[in-house]
Amino acid sequence: MATAEVPVDEAVIDQPLLERHKKPVCLIVLGMAGSGKTTFVQQLTSRLHAKNKPPYVINLDPACKEVPYPVNIDIRDTVNYKEVMKQYSLGPNGGIVTSLNLFATKFDQLITLVAKKSADTDIAIFDTPGQIEVFTWSASGTIITETLAALFPTVVVYVIDTVRSVSPVTFMSNMLYACSILYKLRLPFIIVMNKIDVVKHDFALEWMKDFDVFEKAVNGDESYHANLSRSLSMALDEFYQDITTVGFSAVTGEGFEAFLKAVDAAVVEYETDYRPEHDRLQKLQAEERTKEQNRQKQKFKSDFEKDNERQIPSSQVSDIFLRHRAVGGESSSDEEGQEGNPEDDDDEEDGAGYKSFHKYLEEQKKKQQSKPNKVNKPSSS
Numbered sequence: 001m002a003t004a005e006v007p008v009d010e011a012v013i014d015q016p017l018l019e020r021h022k023k024p025v026c027l028i029v030l031g032m033a034g035s036g037k038t039t040f041v042q043q044l045t046s047r048l049h050a051k052n053k054p055p056y057v058i059n060l061d062p063a064c065k066e067v068p069y070p071v072n073i074d075i076r077d078t079v080n081y082k083e084v085m086k087q088y089s090l091g092p093n094g095g096i097v098t099s100l101n102l103f104a105t106k107f108d109q110l111i112t113l114v115a116k117k118s119a120d121t122d123i124a125i126f127d128t129p130g131q132i133e134v135f136t137w138s139a140s141g142t143i144i145t146e147t148l149a150a151l152f153p154t155v156v157v158y159v160i161d162t163v164r165s166v167s168p169v170t171f172m173s174n175m176l177y178a179c180s181i182l183y184k185l186r187l188p189f190i191i192v193m194n195k196i197d198v199v200k201h202d203f204a205l206e207w208m209k210d211f212d213v214f215e216k217a218v219n220g221d222e223s224y225h226a227n228l229s230r231s232l233s234m235a236l237d238e239f240y241q242d243i244t245t246v247g248f249s250a251v252t253g254e255g256f257e258a259f260l261k262a263v264d265a266a267v268v269e270y271e272t273d274y275r276p277e278h279d280r281l282q283k284l285q286a287e288e289r290t291k292e293q294n295r296q297k298q299k300f301k302s303d304f305e306k307d308n309e310r311q312i313p314s315s316q317v318s319d320i321f322l323r324h325r326a327v328g329g330e331s332s333s334d335e336e337g338q339e340g341n342p343e344d345d346d347d348e349e350d351g352a353g354y355k356s357f358h359k360y361l362e363e364q365k366k367k368q369q370s371k372p373n374k375v376n377k378p379s380s381s
C-alpha cells in the first residue's frame with residue numbers, strides 16, 4: 001500500500017492562512033490587580049474618541065463588576081462567570097480560567113469582528129483580568145495572544161503601579177514579572193508606569209539606566225531580598241536597555257501622546273523583528289507537524305504490512321491450534337489434575353491431537369460448575 005508523502009513546503013503553503021491586516025494594532029493590556037488597567041483603558045478610549053479615532057474595545061475580564069468605558073465586545077455577554085463557578089464547582093481563579101477557555105473557543109468570531117473594523121479602526125484594546133497569571137500562563141491566554149499576533153500587529157502593554165514601586169524590592173518584583181511575560185509572549189512590549197500624578201516615575205527610569213543608583217537605593221538594607229535585588233538588577237540590564245517605558249496617569253491622561261508614539265514604534269518593531277520571527281516559528285511548527293504526520297503514515301504503513309505478513313489463512317487456524325495441543329499433550333500426563341491449565345486435560349481425543357477450542361472451553365466451564373465452592377462452604381467444625 002503506497003502512502004503519499006506530503007512535501008513539507010507544500011504543507012506549509014497549504015496551511016489555511018487568514019488574511020493579514022496592517023491594522024488595527026491590538027494592544028493587550030496586562031498588569032497586576034489594582035495597577036490601573038481599567039482606568040488606563042478608560043482614559044485611552046476617551047482620548048482616542050476625542051481625537052476622532054474611536055478604538056475597538058474588548059473586555060476579557062469575566063469577573064469585573066462594571067466596565068467604565070464603551071465596550072464593543074464583553075466576555076460577560078458570552079460567559080456567565082458566576083454560573084461557570086457554580087456548574088464546575090470552581091473557586092474565583094478557576095472560574096476566570098474556565099470562562100476564558102470557553103471564550104477562547106469563540107475567538108475566531110471575535111477575530112472576524114475585529115478584522116471587519118480594520119478599515120476604520122486604528123487601535124483595538126484588550127482589557128484583561130487582574131489575576132495576571134490567569135491570562136499570561138493559561139492555554140486560552142496563549143491562544144488569544146498567538147492568534148492576534150498572527151493576524152494583526154500586536155503589542156503588550158504592561159501597566160505598573162508606580163506608587164507601589166518606589167520600594168526597590170517591589171520594583172524588582174514587577175520588573176521580573178514584566179521580563180517573564182516578555183519572554184513568554186515574545187511580542188513588542190511597552191511598560192506603562194501608571195499613576196504619575198501621584199509619584200513621578202523618574203526614580204524608576206534612573207534605576208533602570210544606572211545600576212549604581214539602584215544600588216544606592218538598596219544601600220543599608222542587607223536583607224536577603226535586597227541582596228537578591230542587587231544581583232537581579234545587573235542581570236536585567238539587557239532587558240532594561242531594550243524596553244520602552246512610558247510615564248502615564250490614567251486619571252489625568254498625562255503621557256497619552258508619548259504612549260501613542262511608543263505604540264507606533266512598537267508596530268515598526270513588530271513588522272521588522274517580531275513578525276518575521278513569528279512567521280519563522282510558525283513555519284517551523286508547520287514543518288514539524290507535517291514531518292510528524294508523514295512519520296505516523298510511514299509507521300502505519302509498515303505496521304499494516306507486518307500484520308499482513310503475520311496474517312494466517314483461516315484454513316490453517318485449526319492446524320496451529322493442533323500444534324499447540326500436541327505440545328501440551330506431551331507434558332499433560334505429568335500435570336494431570338491441575339486445574340485451569342489447558343494442557344492438564346486428559347482428553348482421549350489428544351490421541352488424534354485435536355479438540356476444538358470451543359469444546360475445550362465448554363468442558364472447562366462444566367468442570368468449574370461441578371466443583372464444590374470451597375470459599376463459601378461453611379466449616380463443619
Ligand SMILES: Nc1nc2c(ncn2[C@@H]2O[C@H](COP(=O)(O)OP(=O)(O)OP(=O)(O)O)[C@@H](O)[C@H]2O)c(=O)[nH]1
Pocket residue numbers: 031032033034035036037038039040064129130131194195196197198248249250251252
Ligand atoms: N491617582 C491615580 N489613581 C489611579 C490611576 N489609575 C488608576 N487609579 C486608581 O487605582 C485603583 C485601581 O484602578 P483599576 O483601574 O481598577 O485597576 P485594575 O488594574 O483594572 O484593577 P483590577 O481590575 O483589579 O485588575 C482605582 O482606585 C483607580 O481610581 C492613576 O493614574 N492615578
